[in-house]
Each structure stands twice: as structure tokens, then as C-alpha cells.
Amino acid sequence: MSARGQGRWLGRKFFARPVLKVAPELIGKYLVHSTAAGAASGRIVEVEAYDGPEDQASHARFGPTPRAKIMFGPAGIAYVYLIYGMYDCFNVVTGREGEASAVLVRAVASVSLPTGPTGSAGRTDGPGKLCRALGITRAHNGVDLTLGVPLGIEDRGEPAPKLSATPRIGVDYAGEWAARPWRFIETPARDAASAPSAPRRRKS
């Protein structure tokens, strides 16, 4: 459907802005993975921003290493890496070329799979499960998301959701950077059960 590409897929201009502006705007957009079998998609509901080599939580903190150099490149490119030897995590590069910033997509909802009913009834829990659910792997590292295939991010014209910002997950080692509220989630309708769960981080 490249013929109807006008504004359907988020383009270079959207991604080529400061990551702290792009990240919250990705909430409510749709991550779509198209294959021969059909399209797998999910509504983005949780993201994290990683901004520059000085961000001690970012993979770019060691400079443009073989793995992280893609973060220094042009915006709109997928950065998919393997974590803990078993899970793939999906990111999109943002900002100007030469800067090192990216958005980690941590969760999607309303998952739709080509094989039929999702069964998931909705939401993935984390970046690893998200990639597994949508079939995203390291093979997608470096693909241009603005083309829409095989991977793209779609604006379906939904109104901007209400957002909350919290510190990022699993970056305790990052010192003062760990405290920055650079994780964005759609504000839960009710927080009765979910709010108290956050503090539990390993290592007391």
C-alpha cells in the first residue's frame, strides 16, 4: 500500500526531532509488522527515551560502538538488540544524524495478529514479549521504518492520550540519569491495583 502512504506511516520529519518530544507522541500510534502471512500490529502504550552519549542509561554511553552506532545515525531507523541473551528489544532512532537518541517501545495493546484472534486480549508486558508477539527480531535491526514495510509506525488519527512520566525501568546503574522521568505511559484509568507495584526493584 505504498500508494496510499500519505501520512499513513510516520515519516522522517516526525522522528528527526528531540527524543523527549518524539517519545511521548508515539503513545497511541500503531507498531505494524507486515509479512507474507499478513500484518501484526499493536497500539503503543509504553515507551522510554534514551538521549545522547551522556545519558548513562543509554547504549550510546560508550560512544558509537558497533552495536550502538546505529543510534548515532539518521532518524526513523529501527534499532533492535538482544538483551540477556534471550529477548529482542525494539527501538526507533530519533533526532538529528550525529546525535545518539532512540525510543524503546516497552508495551503495546490491542494486539492484532495475521493468524487470527490475538488471544492476548490486548497488552504485552515488556519489550521482550512485545517483539516476540509481533515477530520482531534482530533481523530488523537497521530497517527504515518510514517505508512502512516490513516494519512501520502508523498514525491512525486517534486523539492524543493522557500521559504519565516515570523513571525508566532497569537502569539503576545509571546514577542520576536513572531518576529522570523519561518513561511515558498512557495514564491508567484507575491506579488502585497498579500503582503500588512499581517500587519493587531487585537489590534492596
Next chain:
DNA sequence: CCAAGGATTGGC
């Protein structure tokens, strides 16, 4: 070359 640790998840 080698040792250490990780943008996580699921099991005990």
C-alpha cells in the same frame, strides 16, 4: 584473549 554485566522475563 578473558571476565563482567546487561534498556528482561519467568520460575521457585
Next chain:
DNA sequence: CCAATCCTTGGA
């Protein structure tokens, strides 16, 4: 609370 599991990085 902690093991799984392997790639990336930094240091010797």
C-alpha cells in the same frame, strides 16, 4: 528472590 543465556564492552 534469582537463574537463564549470550552478546557487548572494557581491560589485561
